[in-house]
Amino acid sequence: MKQVKEYYEKIMLHYLRNPGEHQLYAGQQLSKSLIEKDIPPEDILGLHISIMKENGHVLSEEWERSFQFLMEIMVSFGMAYQERQSLRLKKKQLESEINVAISMQKKLYPPTFDHEFRDLDVGFISTPAREMSGDFYYYTNHGKNKLGILVADIVGKGIPAALCMSMIKYAMDTLENDIKPANMILDYLNRLVLKNADPSLFVTMFYTIYDPLTSVLTYSSAGHEPALYYHAKSKKFADLNTRGLILGVDANVKYEEKALPLETGDFVVLYTDGVTERKGSDAPDDNSILREALVTADLSLPAQDIVNHMYQYAIREKDYQLDDDHTIVMIRKK
Secondary structure, three states: HHHHHHHHHHHHHHHOOOOOOHHHHHHHHHHHHHHHHOHHHHHHHHHHHHHHHHHHOOOHHHHHHHHHHHHHHHHHHHHHHHHHHHHHHHHHHHHHHHHHHHHHHHHOOOOOOOOOOEEEEEEEEOOOOOOOEEEEEEEEEOOEEEEEEEEEEEOOHHHHHHHOOOOOOOHHHHHHOOOEEEEEHHHHHHHHHHHHHHOEEEEEEEEEEEOOOEEEEEEEEOOOOEEEEEEEOOOOOEEEOOOOOOEEOOOOOOOOOOOEEOOOOOEEEEEEEHHOOOOOOOOOOHHHHHHHHHHOOOOOOOOOHHHHHHHHHHHOOOOOOOOOOEEEEEEOOO
């Protein structure tokens, strides 16, 4: 503080004797240094008064009282300023953490469904409501010539959700070429989430495995939205669901698995709850919005085009206001 006082005294006295831009600029530079040193404004004011008195500049009683009044204001100002600076620093740190999480998330999602099954057409879209998404989709090989596709919704946001998503992704990578059935994979992931994820998080998931040799899709659900099945010959829809609690709640839960033979033109749509939510308290809580979209779609188009149509239909019904993440994956038998 002694060096600060000496420099402050030097430039202030120079200014009093010969006021000019050079001295004002030196004062501006000093103010930046004082901020970096976290010297509060009331200390600077006290320093100013002290230097004035030491150099024979006598203040009138009225002026001295005015400086005392100003000092009281500066004390409150300084406290508020320090609090504001602290909040700004925390905000900057949080933004940095969020950017890291966003970057992490982008690396977790597969850019395409680059599978080897010629009899399968897959389309997908995933749009976050905000910077970070709680939705997750992924695919992996299972055993010989089997394709696993999942859609999940991680209830929770921020860094913990991104870490949980990362954990699930890399767990799936370790299961590549594994011949476990869909319900056993959910059992494995449930124990993994329960043991390692943030306790405030839980995960819903719909998991499917397609076998091109039999054209059978096996599936299992962990408290997720039912998948939507379309039977091409009858042109009818049906919901696909199985018993199973969300991941990360109970280590002893058992997951049910079902099988669905797919014929040419049949498809299954996996989605998250953000897609099917409608405006209004009396809106139906089901996948009717997807059924309506598919009725108006040209089903001869590629799966990706149909997925894009479903997404556009859904957000148009909500006046293009995304209050939740939207993820749709369509699996169609050619």
